[in-house]
Amino acid sequence: xxxxxxxxxxxxxxxxxxxxxxxxxxxxxxxxxxxxxxxxxxxxxxxxxxxxxxxxxxxxxxxxxxxxxxxxxxxxxxxxxxxxxxxxxxxxxxxxxxxxxxxxxxxxxxxxxxxxxxxxxxxxxxxxxxxxxxxxxxxxxxxxxxxxxxxxxxxxxxxxxxxxxxxxxxxxxxxxxxxxxxxxxxxxxxxxxxxxxxxxxxxxxxxxxxxxxxxxxxxxxxxxxxxxxxxxxxxxxxxxxxxxxxxxxxxxxxxxxxxxxxxxxxxxxxxxxxxxxxxxxxxxxxxxxxxxxxxxxxxxxxxxxxxxxxxxxxxxxxxxxxxxxxxxxxxxxxxxxxxxxxxxxxxxxxxxxxxxxxxxxxxxxxxxxxxxxxxxxxxxxxxxxxxxxxxxxxxxxx
Amino acid sequence: xxxxxxxxxxxxxxxxxxxxxxxxxxxxxxxxxxxxxxxxxxxxxxxxxxxxxxxxxxxxxxxxxxxxxxxxxxxxxxxxxxxxxxxxxxxxxxxxxxxxxxxxxxxxxxxxxxxxxxxxxxxxxxxxxxxxxxxxxxxxxxxxxx
Numbered sequence: 001x002x003x004x005x006x007x008x009x010x011x012x013x014x015x016x017x018x019x020x021x022x023x024x025x026x027x028x029x030x031x032x033x034x035x036x037x038x039x040x041x042x043x044x045x046x047x048x049x050x051x052x053x054x055x056x057x058x059x060x061x062x063x064x065x066x067x068x069x070x071x072x073x074x075x076x077x078x079x080x081x082x083x084x085x086x087x088x089x090x091x092x093x094x095x096x097x098x099x100x101x102x103x104x105x106x107x108x109x110x111x112x113x114x115x116x117x118x119x120x121x122x123x124x125x126x127x128x129x130x131x132x133x134x135x136x137x138x139x140x141x142x143x144x145x146x147x148x149x150x151x152x153x154x155x156x157x158x159x160x161x162x163x164x165x166x167x168x169x170x171x172x173x174x175x176x177x178x179x180x181x182x183x184x185x186x187x188x189x190x191x192x193x194x195x196x197x198x199x200x201x202x203x204x205x206x207x208x209x210x211x212x213x214x215x216x217x218x219x220x221x222x223x224x225x226x227x228x229x230x231x232x233x234x235x236x237x238x239x240x241x242x243x244x245x246x247x248x249x250x251x252x253x254x255x256x257x258x259x260x261x262x263x264x265x266x267x268x269x270x271x272x273x274x275x276x277x278x279x280x281x282x283x284x285x286x287x288x289x290x291x292x293x294x295x296x297x298x299x300x301x302x303x304x305x306x307x308x309x310x311x312x313x314x315x316x317x318x319x320x321x322x323x324x325x326x327x328x329x330x331x332x333x334x335x336x337x338x339x340x341x342x343x344x345x346x347x348x349x350x351x352x353x354x355x356x357x358x359x360x361x362x363x364x365x366x367x368x369x370x371x372x373x374x375x376x377x378x379x380x381x382x383x384x385x386x387x388x389x390x391x392x393x394x395x396x397x398x
Numbered sequence: 399x400x401x402x403x404x405x406x407x408x409x410x411x412x413x414x415x416x417x418x419x420x421x422x423x424x425x426x427x428x429x430x431x432x433x434x435x436x437x438x439x440x441x442x443x444x445x446x447x448x449x450x451x452x453x454x455x456x457x458x459x460x461x462x463x464x465x466x467x468x469x470x471x472x473x474x475x476x477x478x479x480x481x482x483x484x485x486x487x488x489x490x491x492x493x494x495x496x497x498x499x500x501x502x503x504x505x506x507x508x509x510x511x512x513x514x515x516x517x518x519x520x521x522x523x524x525x526x527x528x529x530x531x532x533x534x535x536x537x538x539x540x541x542x543x544x
Binding site for chain 1 (some may be wrong): 406407424425427428429430431432433434436437440441442443444445462463464465466467468469471472473474475476477484486488493494495496497498499500501513514524534
C-alpha cells in the first residue's frame with residue numbers, strides 16, 4: 001500500500017561503546033550525520049521525533065526537545081516517545097503519522113543513551129506499586145533471568161543446545177567485524193562462548209548483550225519531498241508495527257510476575273505477542289517472510305535470536321537451529337539475520353537501538369554496507385519488543 | 399533469639415507456613431484469574447469492569463522453565479554477602495492456565511530440576527534485618543518427584 005509509504009532519505013549513527021559522555025552529544029552526532037546523508041539542512045526539518053531514555057534525568061524524558069535545543073532551536077514541532085526498547089520505532093511511527101497526515105514533509109527521528117555498567121536496574125526509591133521495581137526486590141528477576149527462562153524452555157521444547165546458542169554469537173561477531181559503528185569487533189569461537197562465566201544459566205556472558213552508549217538518527221519524508229530533493233529512489237518504510245499483546249498473553253514477559261490467565265471465557269488470539277508484531281508489519285507492507293532479503297532482530301540473547309526466526313516466519317517452530325546451522329541466516333545465505341552484527345556486537349543503547357536497526361537496513365538496501373553487504377537486498381525487516389507490552393517492527397523496501 | 403518472620407510484601411500470599419497460597423482474584427463473569435492483584439495491570443477484555451472476587455491460587459503446578467543467576471542483581475534486591483546464586487522458577491498452574499514466577503525453595507537443588515515436574519508453593523526467606531526475617535513465596539519440587 002504505497003499510500004502509506006514514507007521515504008528514508010538520511011541515516012546516521014554515533015559509534016556504540018562505553019564513552020561515558022552526555023547522551024545529548026551522541027544524539028547530535030547521529031542527527032548531523034543523518035542530515036548530511038540526506039542533504040537536508042537542520043533549519044528545514046519541520047518535525048523532531050525523539051526516543052526517550054529513562055537513565056539521564058529530565059533531558060532524557062523530553063529527548064525530542066533536548067536534541068532540538070542542542071542542534072539549535074529551529075521552531076520545528078516536537079514529540080518525545082518512550083516505549084522502552086521499542087522507543088525508537090514509536091518515534092518513527094509518530095513521525096510517519098505527521099508526514100502521512102500532511103502536517104509536515106520532512107522529519108528527524110533520533111535516539112541516544114548513556115548507560116551505566118552492569119545490569120539495567122529500575123529507577124531508585126521505594127516503589128512498592130511498580131512491577132519493574134518489585135521484580136528486582138521480590139525475585140531478583142533481572143532482564144537476563146527472563147532470557148535464561150526462554151533459553152531453557154527452547155532447549156526443552158526443541159532440543160536446542162548451548163552449542164547452538166554459541167553459534168549465533170559466532171555468526172554475529174563475524175558480521176560485526178565490518179561494521180564501523182559496532183562496539184565489539186572481534187571474532188569469537190564456540191568455545192569462547194561456552195567457556196564464558198554463566199550469568200543466567202544456560203546463558204553465559206557472551207550469550208547476553210551488553211549495555212552501551214550510542215545514538216542513531218533518521219531523516220524521513222513524504223515520497224513527494226524525497227522526489228523533489230533528488231531521492232526519488234529512496235528506501236521506503238512500507239510497514240510499522242507498534243502492536244500491544246492480545247489477551248491472554250500466555251508467555252511470561254518482562255517485567256511481569258505471571259502471565260495472563262487463559263482460563264475462563266477468552267477469545268484465544270491467533271498469534272503469540274511476538275508473532276503478532278511481525279504479522280502486523282507484514283500486513284501493512286503487503287509482504288511476507290518469503291519476501292525478506294535480510295532482517296535485524298533483537299538478539300538480547302543468542303537464544304532469543306533463534307526464537308525470532310520462528311516468530312517472523314522464516315521457519316516453523318523448532319526449526320531455527322537448522323536454519324542457523326545450514327547458513328541460511330549467515331551473510332551469503334538466503335536471508336542473513338543481523339548483518340550489522342546485532343546486539344551481540346553493539347550492546348543495547350535502548351532508545352537508539354530500534355533506530356539503528358533501521359539505519360542498517362537502509363544502508364543494506366542502498367548497497368552501501370561495505371564488507372557486510374547482503375547482495376541485492378531489496379526488502380528488510382527489523383523487529384524488537386519493549387517491556388510492558390510494546391511491539392516494534394519496521395519493513396523497508398526499495 | 400529468633401527473628402520475627404514477616405511477609406516481604408503484604409497481601410500477595412497467605413502466611414500459612416504449612417500450606418501457603420497466592421492471593422489472587424477471579425473474574426465473576428469471565429472466570430479468568432488475576433495475580434498479583436496489587437499490580438495487576440491486566441484485565442479480560444471480554445469482561446471489562448467485571449467484579450473480581452478473592453481466591454487462593456492453586457498451590458501446585460508444573461515447572462515451565464527455570465534459570466540460576468550467578469551474578470548479584472542490582473538494588474532493590476537485597477543480596478546476601480557473600481552473594482549466593484539463586485534460581486528463579488516459572489511454574490504453570492493447571493486450573494488458572496497461567497505461569498507464575500517464584501524463587502526456588504531455599505536449599506532445593508537446581509541440578510535436580512526438570513521441565514514438567516510437579517512443584518509446590520512454600521514460604522522461605524528472602525532477606526533479613528536486625529529484627530525481622532522477610533519471607534516470600536517460593537517453589538519447591540514435590541517430594542514424590544524423583
